[in-house]
Amino acid sequence: MPVHKTSNIYLDNSAGKPVDSRVVDSMLPYLKTSFGNPSSLHKYGQEAKQALDNSREKIADLIGAEKAETIIFTSGATESNNLAIKGTATRNRKKGNKILTSAVEHISVINSCKSLIRQGFQTTFSPVDSFGFLDLEKFEENIDDQTKLVSIVYANGEIGTIQPIKKISEIVHKKDAYLHVDATAACGQIQIDVQKEGIDMMTISSNDFYGPRGVGALYIKESIRIDPLIHGGGQERGLRSGTENVPSIVGFGKAAEIARVELKSEGKRLIKIRDDIIHGLMGSIPYTFLNGHPIRRLPDNVSLRFSFIEGESILLSLAMFGVFASSGSACTAKTLQPSHVLLAMGLKHEEAHGSLMITLGRQNTQKDADYIKEIMPAIIERLRSMSPLTPKELKR
Amino acid sequence: MYSDKVMDHFRNPRNTGEIPDADGVGTVGNPTCGDLMTIYIKVKENRIEDIKFKTFGCGAAIATSSMTTELAKGKTLEEAMNITRASVAESLGGLPKVKMHCSNLAADALHAAIEDYKEKNKKRGSKNEI
Numbered sequence: 337m338p339v340h341k342t343s344n345i346y347l348d349n350s351a352g353k354p355v356d357s358r359v360v361d362s363m364l365p366y367l368k369t370s371f372g373n374p375s376s377l378h379k380y381g382q383e384a385k386q387a388l389d390n391s392r393e394k395i396a397d398l399i400g401a402e403k404a405e406t407i408i409f410t411s412g413a414t415e416s417n418n419l420a421i422k423g424t425a426t427r428n429r430k431k432g433n434k435i436l437t438s439a440v441e442h443i444s445v446i447n448s449c450k451s452l453i454r455q456g457f458q459t460t461f462s463p464v465d466s467f468g469f470l471d472l473e474k475f476e477e478n479i480d481d482q483t484k485l486v487s488i489v490y491a492n493g494e495i496g497t498i499q500p501i502k503k504i505s506e507i508v509h510k511k512d513a514y515l516h517v518d519a520t521a522a523c524g525q526i527q528i529d530v531q532k533e534g535i536d537m538m539t540i541s542s543n544d545f546y547g548p549r550g551v552g553a554l555y556i557k558e559s560i561r562i563d564p565l566i567h568g569g570g571q572e573r574g575l576r577s578g579t580e581n582v583p584s585i586v587g588f589g590k591a592a593e594i595a596r597v598e599l600k601s602e603g604k605r606l607i608k609i610r611d612d613i614i615h616g617l618m619g620s621i622p623y624t625f626l627n628g629h630p631i632r633r634l635p636d637n638v639s640l641r642f643s644f645i646e647g648e649s650i651l652l653s654l655a656m657f658g659v660f661a662s663s664g665s666a667c668t669a670k671t672l673q674p675s676h677v678l679l680a681m682g683l684k685h686e687e688a689h690g691s692l693m694i695t696l697g698r699q700n701t702q703k704d705a706d707y708i709k710e711i712m713p714a715i716i717e718r719l720r721s722m723s724p725l726t727p728k729e730l731k732r
Numbered sequence: 733m734y735s736d737k738v739m740d741h742f743r744n745p746r747n748t749g750e751i752p753d754a755d756g757v758g759t760v761g762n763p764t765c766g767d768l769m770t771i772y773i774k775v776k777e778n779r780i781e782d783i784k785f786k787t788f789g790c791g792a793a794i795a796t797s798s799m800t801t802e803l804a805k806g807k808t809l810e811e812a813m814n815i816t817r818a819s820v821a822e823s824l825g826g827l828p829k830v831k832m833h834c835s836n837l838a839a840d841a842l843h844a845a846i847e848d849y850k851e852k853n854k855k856r857g858s859k860n861e862i
Contacts (some may be wrong), residue, residue, distance in 0.1 A: 646766055648790035652734075652742060665766060665790070674766070686763035722748050722794060724770045724786035725763060 343658040345704050349636060349697035350493040350521060351662060355587065356546040356698075362590035363548065366583040374580050375569065384582045391589025395540065398592040399519075400529035401555055408572045409585050412552040413520040414444040415565075416539035417487075419554050419575065420516040421448040423562030424485045424537070425457055428514075432482035435459045436513075438470050438499075439680035440492045445518055446676075449487075458482075467629040468497035468681050470504065479511040486515050490528070490538075493521035494664060494677045494693060495628035496637025505534030514560060520544055520552075524595035525634055526603060530555055537562075542584070546698065547591030551584035606635035606696050609705045613638050613694065616709040621716050622730060627678060627691060638694035639664075641678075644726040645719040646689045653715040659708065664691040686725075734791060735825035741795035746802050749784045756852065758844025760837045767793045767834060771801065771841040775849050780804050780812055785838070792827055792835035796820050800838035809846050815839050 366387060372380025374388050392404040401407065410416045425435055435449055439461045449459040462475045470488065479486065486508045491498040501517060508515040516537040519528060523538070524545025530538055538555040542548055556562065556575070568577025610633075617640060618624045627639035642650065647663030654661055664675030665688070674688035694708070720726040734742070754772035761767040767789035774782035783805050785797040800820050804812045817836045821827045827836060 644788065646789050646793070649742070649794060652739075652791040656743065684764075685766070689763070689766045722745065722786060723788040724759070724768055725788050 343707065345659045345700075345707060347659060347661045347694040347696065347700065347704070347708075349700075350544075350693070350695035352549070353543055353546050353697055354699065355543075355548050356591060356594060358594060359547055359587045359590045363583045363587040366586045370582075372582075374582065375571070384580075387582055387586050387589075388580055391585045391592075394589040394592045394596075395553055396555075398528075398596045399523065399538065399540070399555060400531050402531060403558060405573065406555050406558055408554045408556055408575050409580060409588075410552050410554055410576055411550055411581075413442070413518070413539050413541035413544075416541075416552050416554040417442065417444040417516075417518055418448045419565050420537045420539065420556070420562070421445065421485065421487055422452060422565060423575070424514055424516065424560075425452050427561055427563045428484040429457075432484040433457045434480065434482040435485045435487065436462060436475070436478050436483050437487045438462045438464060438475075438489065440464050440468055440495070440497075440677045441487070441489050442493075442518055442520065445487055445489070464497075464680055466682050467632075468492060468495045468627075468677070469629070469632075470499055472500070472503060472507065475504070476507050476511075479508065479513060481511075483511065483513050486513050488515070488517055490517050490519040490522035491526070491634050492628075492677055493634070493637070493695070494675055495639050495681070496521075496633035497628040498522065498526065498632045498634065501535065502533045505536075509534060521634060524592065524599065525636060527599060536560055542588035542591060545591050545595040547588040548584045551581055551588045553588070602698065603635040606700075609696055609700060609702055610635060610638055612702070612705045613708055614640070616705070617712055620709065620713050624716075625687075627681070627683075636696040638696070639691065640694075641683070641687055641691040642716050643687070643690060644723045644730075645716065647691050649719050650690075650692050650715065653719065654711075657707075657711050657715075659711070662693040662695070664693065665689045733828055734795070735827075737799075737823075737825040738792065738795040738827065741798040741824065742791045745794055745798040747784050747798065747805070748786070750786060751782060751784050754784075754845075756845040756847075756849025758841045758846070758848055760841045760844060761789070761793075763788055765834065766790065767837060769793065769797050769837055769841045771797070771838065771845045773804075773842075773845045773849060775809065778808050780807055780809070783842075785841070787838075790831070790835050792831040793837070795824060796827070796836050797838040797841070799824050800842050804842055809849070812846060813843060815842060 372384040374385040514536045520541040540553040542551045623643035647665030678688035751772035755775045759770040783801045787797040
């Protein structure tokens with residue numbers, strides 16, 4: 337196979353995004369001149385405090401939060417998920433020791449729940465259907481009077497399926513439990529309104545909407561009491577001690593402001609490119625299937641699977657053309673297990689191995705989609721020609 | 733992540749395909765684990781005259797299959813039995829640690845193909861005796 341590395345097309349935006357240059361510009365003064373500690377009472381401190389409050393306001397605006405004070409800054413989505421789950425569970429232990437979550441959660445949710453299991457809590461992983469939607473009937477059955485916390489992903493970044501959060505919150509609140517939503521992949525990409533949707537706590541990630549890494553937030557309704565994970569000087573309403581990472585928080589706020597303004601037009605643009613890639617590849621390559629739902633999915637997410645071949649070999653082939661994407665194959669995971677999200681939707685191991693995840697970003701254009709559609713058929717055909725599993729009609 | 737040699741064998745794999753009238757066929761792995769390899773051999777005067785492979789798997793699986801066929805071609809059956817997972821990995825300039833076990837099965841497939849040939853030959857031999 338000849339090497340045609342003509343380009344650098346980055347299609348792994350859910351793994352990491354470039355920081356928007358407007359965001360970088362907003363951060364620089366807080367690295368250089370306004371470097372004060374927000375807890376200090378003097379001019380430098382108050383400047384930093386003001387910047388912190390402005391960012392809080394902007395993030396609250398993005399998600400329709402009732403008050404800026406509902407935003408607690410953390411080091412990122414993993415910490416926010418840990419704080420929401422462990423903090424709520426331990427605080428409410430006397431009222432009930434059960435946690436309900438789903439089978440398509442991020443590993444930071446799964447492992448937070450597992451750490452609580454070791455401390456005597458019970459966790460149920462509610463099943464999803466073949467699109468990755470939570471099975472609401474079973475979900476409701478899984479909540480009992482011992483269930484005090486429910487944690488559900490807004491939209492899983494691997495398959496893009498957007499959960500019916502409003503319906504979920506109605507069920508959860510009928511049963512008198514708290515709903516935490518992991519909106520890492522969704523927030524900043526699609527419109528979210530925590531009040532209208534009945535969300536009690538929500539995880540937000542800065543880099544997922546072109547802010548800096550190492551910063552995130554947990555939205556938490558003012559009336560809800562949870563335990564902190566990190567103890568110290570009592571910053572962030574006592575829920576997250578430690579001197580605030582002001583430059584990153586400023587960038588996070590700027591990114592939220594940009595996302596709020598551009599969300600609609602950017603979403604529309606990405607959906608067009610997304611659907612063009614999906615329809616193009618499914619139309620030109622036999623035995624190609626879509627993971628997740630065709631419509632109720634994140635604008636940036638193309639998740640496909642190609643029968644008879646393995647995902648890492650697809651990624652290596654794409655890299656030879658200067659295209660960089662991701663896969664749910666075991667061979668691309670540290671655990672050597674295929675993606676639990678794909679398996680939860682009922683896929684067989686060998687089906688999950690052949691998955692390809694493309695996540696689009698602001699820098700991608702229709703040109704990139706055209707290039708993918710041009711190179712993919714030959715890549716898949718070549719790998720299938722080497723595979724012992726390929727049916728005869730596909731062999732030349 | 734991969735050595736240049738691995739990438740070379742992934743890009744331009746040697747001896748891919750099937751041998752319809754193979755003297756020995758060996759298959760190892762399974763698609764559930766993400767790796768499945770079949771090696772076909774043609775044997776003449778105790779030497780591997782021709783060898784081909786089919787592999788479902790990652791880059792390392794394809795490269796090790798390719799390298800194994802290259803190492804085995806023209807070798808006597810005894811010499812070919814001495815090709816091991818370690819020698820295949822070494823010839824490729826090394827493999828990432830996680831790939832040493834799951835994707836480095838081609839030597840096993842080669843050995844299985846040789847065993848298959850010997851088994852068939854034994855049967856053929858005993859038939860001839862009758």
